[in-house]
Amino acid sequence: MRIGIEGQRLFRKKKHGMDMVALELINNLQKIDHDNEYYIYVAPDEDKNCLQETDNFKIRVLDGGFYPYWEQAILPKAAKADGCQLLHCTSNTAPLNTSIPLVVTVHDIIYMEKSIPQILTGSGTPYQKFGNVYRRFIVPRIIKKSEVVITVSYFERKRMAEFFGMEDAKLRAVYNGVSPHFKPVKDEQALKDAKAKYNLPDKFFFHLGNTDPKKNTLGVIKAFAQFRQKTGLDIPLVMLDFDRAELLSMANDSGDSSIIEHIHLTGYVPNKELPAIYSQCEIFLYPSLRESFGIPILEAMACGVPVITSNTSSMPEVSGGAALLVDPYKPESITDAMIRLLNDADLRQGLIQKGFEQAAKFTWEAMARQVLDIYNEILSGI
Secondary structure (H helix, E strand, O other), rough: OOEEEEOOOOOOOOHHHHHHHHHHHHHHHHHHOOOOOEEEEEOOOOHEEEOOOOOEEEEEEEOOOOOOHHHHHHHHHHHOOOOOOOEEEEEOOOOOOOOOOOEEEOOOOHHHHHHHHHHHHHOOOOOHHHHHHHHHHHHHHHHHHEEEEEOOOOOHHHHHHHHHHHHHEEEEOOOOOOOOOOOOOOHHHHHHHHHHHHOOOOEEEOOOOOOOOOHHHHHHHHHHHHHHHOOOOOOOOOEOOOOHHHHHHHHHHOOOHHHHHHHOOOOOOOOOHHHHHOOOOEEEOOOOOEEEEEEHHHHHHHHOOOEEEEEOOOHHHOOOOEEEOOEEEEEEHHHHHHHOOOOOOOHHHHHHHHHHHHOOOOHHHHHHHHHHHHHHHHHHOO
């Protein structure tokens, strides 16, 4: 049978969450499925070597400009021309006008929980705001049209079932995984190379934040400022590819504009190089306001790092008792957890050991096998 997979952003150099999930799905399907034919649809960009063709996996690079036009016009036309009998769209939305049976992965419905005026006047980049408005229009319609809707946690599955009144049989929870390269980095030279390349401090906290309000970067900055005030310890906070002007605005909003002097920005870090940063940090801070899954929680655990995350949405489910849970709406809760982890060696070592065990439960191959079962179930009925 012939299956199309949408991977519009896979060739872009700076990949993020949904891009990595789609890439890992395809890489693992290549390992386990040598029977079905696959067509992978991508937009042209720099990173052409992230994905390779095999005998039964063909890559189609489709020009088409702005994403909605690419998805709604270019993608379905190409999938039809290639004779696809099933099309899997991996990033929340899908073409509305296609006769090809659809599987869609809806990672979350956070954008459905706010009105359009709230989206447009809230924080976030113009690109993020447009994307959320586009999803609000497409997702309810595509959910009705799809054969199966995949989401990434049982929390999100329950949330979607309640919000849309969906039947259980149509809505499937399929966990994300942790890539094998996420493990403690022991090689001293590799650690030194990462430290030099990203100018890392000798000792630091690590936070993967961005301008999306759900990531709670402002809350982390407030908690970090409180930590410095309460302890007097000079342990910097490391963040990745974050706009410095946006960071300065958040520092001002935190009530301590000088805190920016103690936050180190590395710039973009490729996924393969993240373990060397995780492995050198004291604590990984991931107290988001809302997550549908939270892959970095497991990545940090797999690298032997104690994790602070939130007691909300999917994060207790994914962390599985192997992280210190906090109220993300209370910066003092984050601060207190940071102090506990620095002062309690037994707690720290206990969470590290539990983290290894928890992260080992999630693999991309297991995810790909579950998705393949869904494909075969639908194709068997065609």
